[in-house]
Amino acid sequence: MKRTGNRNSDQDALQQNGTSDGSGGHEADADAWHVDSQSVSHRKLLRARYRELISTVQQNREEMLSPCDNKLTEVLDKANMLFKEVHEARETVLDSQLLVVASGLGKEKANRMVSQGLSFDLSTFAQHALSFMGLNRLADEGSDAEDGAATNGFLPQDAWHRLASRAESCFQSTPSFHSMYGLFQSEPPPLKPRIERQRKVPTVEAKRIMPTELKKMEESNQEATEKEVERILGYLRQYHRQDPTTPISYYEFILNPDSFSRTVENIFHTSFLIRDGLARMYLDDDMLPCIGPVEEDGAQPAEATTRKQCVISINQKSWRELRDAFDITQPMIHPPNGPDE
Amino acid sequence: MELVQYFLIKDENKLPVRRADIVKNVLKEYKNVFQEIMKRTSHTFEKVYGFKVVEIDAKNHIYILINQLKPAEGAPERISNPNTGLLLVILSVVFMKGGVVREASVWNTLKMMQVDPRENHRVFGDVKKLVTDDFVRQRYLEYTKIPHTEPLEHEFRWGQRAEVEVSKLDMLEFLGQLHGKDPQHWSQQYKEATNQASPGSSQPGSSQPGSSQPGSSQPGSSQR
Numbered sequence: 001m002k003r004t005g006n007r008n009s010d011q012d013a014l015q016q017n018g019t020s021d022g023s024g025g026h027e028a029d030a031d032a033w034h035v036d037s038q039s040v041s042h043r044k045l046l047r048a049r050y051r052e053l054i055s056t057v058q059q060n061r062e063e064m065l066s067p068c069d070n071k072l073t074e075v076l077d078k079a080n081m082l083f084k085e086v087h088e089a090r091e092t093v094l095d096s097q098l099l100v101v102a103s104g105l106g107k108e109k110a111n112r113m114v115s116q117g118l119s120f121d122l123s124t125f126a127q128h129a130l131s132f133m134g135l136n137r138l139a140d141e142g143s144d145a146e147d148g149a150a151t152n153g154f155l156p157q158d159a160w161h162r163l164a165s166r167a168e169s170c171f172q173s174t175p176s177f178h179s180m181y182g183l184f185q186s187e188p189p190p191l192k193p194r195i196e197r198q199r200k201v202p203t204v205e206a207k208r209i210m211p212t213e214l215k216k217m218e219e220s221n222q223e224a225t226e227k228e229v230e231r232i233l234g235y236l237r238q239y240h241r242q243d244p245t246t247p248i249s250y251y252e253f254i255l256n257p258d259s260f261s262r263t264v265e266n267i268f269h270t271s272f273l274i275r276d277g278l279a280r281m282y283l284d285d286d287m288l289p290c291i292g293p294v295e296e297d298g299a300q301p302a303e304a305t306t307r308k309q310c311v312i313s314i315n316q317k318s319w320r321e322l323r324d325a326f327d328i329t330q331p332m333i334h335p336p337n338g339p340d341e
Numbered sequence: 342m343e344l345v346q347y348f349l350i351k352d353e354n355k356l357p358v359r360r361a362d363i364v365k366n367v368l369k370e371y372k373n374v375f376q377e378i379m380k381r382t383s384h385t386f387e388k389v390y391g392f393k394v395v396e397i398d399a400k401n402h403i404y405i406l407i408n409q410l411k412p413a414e415g416a417p418e419r420i421s422n423p424n425t426g427l428l429l430v431i432l433s434v435v436f437m438k439g440g441v442v443r444e445a446s447v448w449n450t451l452k453m454m455q456v457d458p459r460e461n462h463r464v465f466g467d468v469k470k471l472v473t474d475d476f477v478r479q480r481y482l483e484y485t486k487i488p489h490t491e492p493l494e495h496e497f498r499w500g501q502r503a504e505v506e507v508s509k510l511d512m513l514e515f516l517g518q519l520h521g522k523d524p525q526h527w528s529q530q531y532k533e534a535t536n537q538a539s540p541g542s543s544q545p546g547s548s549q550p551g552s553s554q555p556g557s558s559q560p561g562s563s564q565r
Contacts, residue, residue, distance in 0.1 A: 058489070058491070100489075101489060104488065104489055111439060111441060120437035120438065120527065122434060122446060122449065122450045122453075123450075123453055124520070125433065125434070125437075125450065125516075125519070125520075126450050126453035126454050127453075128519040128520055129430060129454060129519060130453075130454055132519055133426075155455060160423035160426045160427065160464050160465075161420075161421050161423050161426070162426075163423075163425075163426030163429065163430075164421035164422055164423050164424070164425040164426035164429075165421040166426075166515060167421075167425045167426050167428070167429035167515070168421055168425055169411075169511060169515075170429065170507055170508055170511035170512045170515060171425060171506050171507055171508075172407045172408045172409070172505075172506045172507070172508070173355070173407060173408060173506050174352055174390075174392055174406045174407060174408045175408070
């Protein structure tokens with residue numbers, strides 16, 4: 001009976017191009033068609049129910065984790081019922097999804113259940129640890145802050161160090177090894193520090209020798225310059241005293257007819273005088289530069305705040321020209337007798 | 342020997358040493374004699390430094406150094422690293438809660454101690470990085486994702502180094518001291534602590550984080 005019925009329904013299915021809305025169910029086996037059409041919407045319903053269960057587990061996770069909650073069992077019972085009607089792959093997939101989610105939750109519930117029995121309260125622990133670390137609890141300031149952590153007291157600077165010292169006895173860790181010269185990221189780490197250490201020694205020594213030598217040289221240099229400058233100042237004042245009214249021509253002053261290099265040195269030294277405000281340069285009526293000593297205090301310092309700069313250059317040719325033009329036969333600044341630089 | 346120095350330098354930051362790195366950076370041509378060299382290195386460490394080379398991961402061949410010696414009585418106080426204190430708090434939380442905790446428990450406990458992972462801490466700086474990155478790389482902690490959680494959450498476990506370096510018994514004693522209780526008060530943990538392979542034994546397999554441990558004496562009620 002059944003077999004012929006099925007064959008008929010297959011033929012009908014072929015005729016109707018496999019549509020499954022069951023409209024043409026005439027001589028076809030009503031049962032076969034009925035199951036078919038039922039399953040489409042029925043399957044949809046099944047899937048919807050599965051999804052509902054899955055979301056129940058996901059959304060109410062926290063609640064369901066509580067040991068007094070039995071929802072998970074209910075969900076699983078429902079799933080079992082649904083599964084009886086599952087014939088197709090799609091629903092099976094959903095069923096497995098639900099199982100995955102539910103078992104994850106179940107595992108966690110189991111874990112939690114175990115922990116409940118271990119009676120360790122975290123806030124009590126925190127409070128005890130804080131006391132150990134030396135918390136100075138604030139006297140009640142009447143503030144019931146929501147965030148108790150921020151206002152529950154004042155920890156001393158070394159609070160965590162105190163805890164750490166006590167903690168260390170629980171650890172079997174090695175003391176930290178700090179290389180004195182630091183680490184290098186590149187290739188064999190053990191080798192580099194060795195090389196560095198060897199190199200460092202000679203350079204340190206070398207540096208020590210240098211400063212003492214340099215100091216000596218510098219002193220001699222400086223002294224010589226200063227002495228020269230002072231000497232020139234002396235000349236300047238001397239000439240000025242001899243004839244206060246006549247301005248001293250700059251070129252006449254610095255020029256040394258016998259030696260170009262001495263001339264240059266004179267320019268160099270007089271520039272110090274001017275810089276330090278001990279001498280001043282100005283142009284006379286003929287627009288020739290003149291130099292004169294600066295009188296003590298008075299208005300001078302105030303004027304000196306506005307800095308003026310002037311660059312003077314000289315070469316051998318101009319030196320000779322100047323010498324001839326000014327007809328200088330004798331240097332106004334006598335060459336020093338000091339040691340040759 | 343070079344390998345000794347290599348280990349010491351890596352140990353400065355408490356980073357674990359991989360066999361692959363050793364072969365590449367130190368041994369090079371000598372990689373065939375790895376075992377022998379390792380043996381000699383361990384020997385040097387034990388005799389000269391009082392350290393022990395422990396393989397904390399047998400599959401990937403990862404090694405760390407631990408200290409065999411306890412500080413001598415009356416030894417001058419060393420400046421302690423505050424990170425140790427922080428680590429102890431976290432390891433305690435994890436241990437006392439069965440070996441695995443959701444990260445929220447750790448963060449909440451720390452907040453109660455004025456350490457907030459969202460803020461820069463006076464002593465620890467970037468707490469979140471220290472706990473979830475540095476401690477994990479040093480193998481003190483494990484920080485793993487929990488699947489199917491929205492938003493994504495993680496859980497903490499003891500890391501491979503902690504299993505070997507930290508004595509659960511000592512920790513329980515400390516906790517007992519803090520709470521004014523006998524360590525045996527927490528019977529479950531006490532049992533586990535006494536079962537712990539003595540720190541320093543190179544048996545990576547034995548030291549499984551305690552999550553599945555308390556199977557021995559399960560309270561009878563089962564709701565599932």
